[in-house]
Each structure stands twice: as structure tokens, then as C-alpha cells.
Amino acid sequence: MALKVLLVDPDETWLGNAKKYLVEQMYEVNAVTNGREAQLALYNDKYFAVIMNFDTSNHSAAQVLKFIKTNYPSQRVIIMARKELLDQGEVSEEKMQKLGVAELAILPFELSLLKELLEGHQSLGDLMANVSKKEGTSEEQEVSQNDDQFTKIKIDEFYSSQAVLFDIYIKLGTDKYLKILHSGDAFSKERIDKYKNEKKVEFLYFHNSDRRKFVQYNNFLAKKLIDNGAVPVYNKVNQLKNVSEKFIEEAFTVGLKPQVVEQGKEVCETVFKLIEGEDNLYQALRSFQNFDPTAYSHAFLVTLYSTAIIKQFEWQSKTTIETTAMACMFHDIGKMLLPKELLTKRPNDMTPEELEEYKKHPELGVQLIEPNRAINNSIKQIVLQHHEAYDGSGFPFQKKGNKILTLSNIVCLADDFVHMMVDHKIQPTEALRKILMDKNGIKRYNTILIEKFINVFVDPEKLQKENALPSNSRLVQKKTG
Ligand SMILES: [Fe+2]
Ligand SMILES: [Fe+2]
DSSP states (O other): OOEEEEEEOSOHHHHHHHHHHHHHTTEEEEEESSHHHHHHHHHHSOOSEEEEETTOTTTTHHHHHHHHHHHOTTOOEEEEEEHHHHHTTSSOHHHHHHTTOSEEEEESOOTHHHHHHHHTTOOHHHHHHHSOOOSSOOOOEEEEOOGGGEEEEEGGGOOOSSBOSSOEEEEEETTEEEEEEOTTOBOOHHHHHHHHHTSOOOEEEEEGGGHHHHHHHHHHHHHHHHHOTTSOHHHHHHHHHHHHHHHHHHHHHHOOOHHHHHHHHHHHHHHHHHHHHOTTHHHHHHHOOOOOOSHHHHHHHHHHHHHHHHHTSTTOOHHHHHHHHHHHHHTTGGGGGSOGGGTTOOGGGSOHHHHHHHTTHHHHHHHHHTTOTTSOHHHHHHHHHTTOOTTSOOSSSOOOGGGSOHHHHHHHHHHHHHHHHHHTTOOHHHHHHHHHHOTTGGGGSOHHHHHHHHHHTSOHHHHHHHTSOOHHHHHHHHHHO
16 A cells, blocks of 8 residues: 655645656655645545645645644654755754654755655555565675765674665775675575675674664564564564664764654664563573673663663553663763763763763753653653662762652663673673672662562562562662661
């Protein structure tokens, strides 16, 4: 079934061309020239997306946007605006966001951009259908392009069914790549293995602009894996890790655009699916071994352990887990506004001035996520309080005890734990032990959280059977009094 798009533009020639182009791309298009007709069309039919020129009159584009926001708040809208309107300040990304616009495209642009804008919101099936499958494989092709245009993925962890959705490269040297698979080529595991085994290739690369597709496709795979009882839990966690890390990388590089947050929600749903549905998660959480110190990997691990702790509470729910997952993915995003040299330093190695700067990152994070109306207040509060400690020794506000959101304190604990594990390159259970043994450090968390955290590492069946806490948590209780 074709996806329906509503095109609104006063210029009939442009409208005709755009319609023709989108129909060729398998969309069903309704093209109208004014705001009144647009509203009528929306009233009569459902649209996958609305693409409207800001110069629309009789009702103005602003009026139509208000109409959509009131009556169809989840409708995706893409606004096209002349550059002059932006220069004059009449149109801006913030203003459009407030009106519920998902995306702003500056006119004039090539029609192919329309497809790109729409594909960002496409379902996977449509995404796959749009890749024209080719017979055999295309020639390899050498390209010179800046390293910072590429995203890398471990060759062992790259998987695609049927056709590959985007071009895949291997790195030849600085700014030099070899395109080994073209978008639409049949995926062949043997071919990839050949590079791995014969040429000792460790990483594959794709364009940053394809990262969104990568996340979309791999998130879809992650959901399938999680549903499959025969797949070892470790593989499930690893797949989710790949999806989350690339998603976080996207958010940290392109910023929290509405479509990025939208995709974040999908990834968080998968996090929930794993946390809720996988009985053997404790095995993976006990033995997780990957000491990649990047910010993206860090944010994923904090997400994984925080949501696993929440699962232990009776009040846990889909919303709480998804909200916290989102907050965890963005918890350190404020660091992006700090001087670069601070990013790799740990607080213990900082000068007093640097430490002062570093302590601003929770508030900076909130500043970054604030404008996005899809991010709710709980997410903001978790980000703001993720370094507040139960004993009042945290920052930025030295909040204490119940003044701190429980969810924030959970993220604080998971954050400390992940640092312990990755900084010291130790097993999760060893990191847990160190946290439990630190008489002073442990006061940073509500005691009940510690109990629940210990349970994260225990077989839930065993927990139920004994209907009691594992022996080492009694030790904690004694310690914290
Ligand atoms: Fe932080
Ligand atoms: Fe952190």
C-alpha cells in the first residue's frame, strides 16, 4: 500500500513536478494550492506526512499548522521555507518546533530531498521496498572522503538480510575508503567473511547520513532477536547495544531534532522489550564485558543497568522504563557544550576550575533537551539530577534524600557503577562488590536501590523461590545501617 502525502504549495508548476516525482517514488500524493483545501484534505483523509510551503495563503501556513496541532497532534509535518524568511526571522527552527513541525527544508532544493525527508519517517517495510535489489554485486569503488563523514561498526556485528540498505565501505587509509557493497546489493555473509578472514578487516564503515537507516533497520532486527527464545541473551544485549550506541552517536552529532527524538522513542521501546521480556537478562548483566570508554557506549550501559534496576520495583511500568531509558541516553549530552579536553578526563584528574565547568553538564544537558516538546519533564529532571547524591554530596544543587527523584538516584548509581566497571576494566560483579565495600561511597544512594541493584544480578527464579534477598545484600544492610 502506498503511503499518502499531502503537498501544499501555491506554485502549481512546482506542485506538479513534486507530485510527479513522489508518485514515481511509490507515494500516493494529494496536491493542493491553499491552506483551506489543505485543512479540508486533512479532515477527509489520513496522511503519512504533510509537506507545506510556508508561503501558503488562504488559510496561511501558520493557521494550518495550528489547525493540525489542535486536531491531529501526531501528524508529521514538513515545512518548506524560502531562505529570506529565515533571514528575516519570520521562520526559525524553534518557531517551527513550537508549531509541531518535524522538519524544516530551505527552498529552493532538489526534489530528491523530498524523498530523503520522507524516508526519515518511513516504516522499515517501505524502506526495504525502496531499495531496488540488483542482480549479483557491483564493482568495488575507491573514494576519497573525509574520515569524519563515516560511522564505523565492527565487522562481526554487521548483518543485513536480503539487500543492503546503504553503501558499505572498508577503510584504506586516512580519508580513503573502498565501497564494497552498494545500496541494493544482495547481502552476502561469505563476502563479508572474506574481508574479515583474508584481509583482516575489523571494521566496516557507512556514511553518517545513513546512520538513521542503520538505527531503524537494526532496531527492527533487535526486536526480532528479543522475541526469539533460541537466541542467547548476550546476542540480544549486543544487538541492542549496537542500535543504542549508533542512535546516541546520532543524537550527540546532529542534535536533538524532533526526528531524532522520535527514533529514540523507538529504541527505548526495544530497551523495554528486552528488560521486560528476557528472563535470563541477569546472565548478560553479570558477565557483560566491553570496556569501550566512548560516551556512546557509556550512555548505553547506564541505560541498560538503570532500567534493569527499575524492573526490580513493583511500581515499574512501560512508561517508567522508557522514560528512564531516554533520560539515560541523553544524561551526559550537556558535556557536548564543555571544552573538548574535559570530555576524556575523569573528575579526579581535573583542576578545580575544570571541575567547576564539568559540574555544569547536567544543567547544560537540560538546556539542550528543553526545546524539544517530545521530551517530558521527568526526562529533564532525571538529566538535571543524575549527579545529585542521597547524602547531599552531589551536584549541582546538593539535593538530599527524598528531595532527589528515585529515578535520578537510580541513574546516579548506574552511572557510578558503569564508570567503576569501565575505568577499572573489571567484571560487573566485581564493580558491584567495590561499590558495596565503599563505606562512604554507598551513602550516595538510597539503601533500597542497593538491594534492588543486587537483585539485578540474581536469577529471578531463584529470587522468587527463596523469597528473600541474596546473602550479600544483608551485608549491605548492616553496612548502611
Ligand atoms: Fe554525568
Ligand atoms: Fe554519565
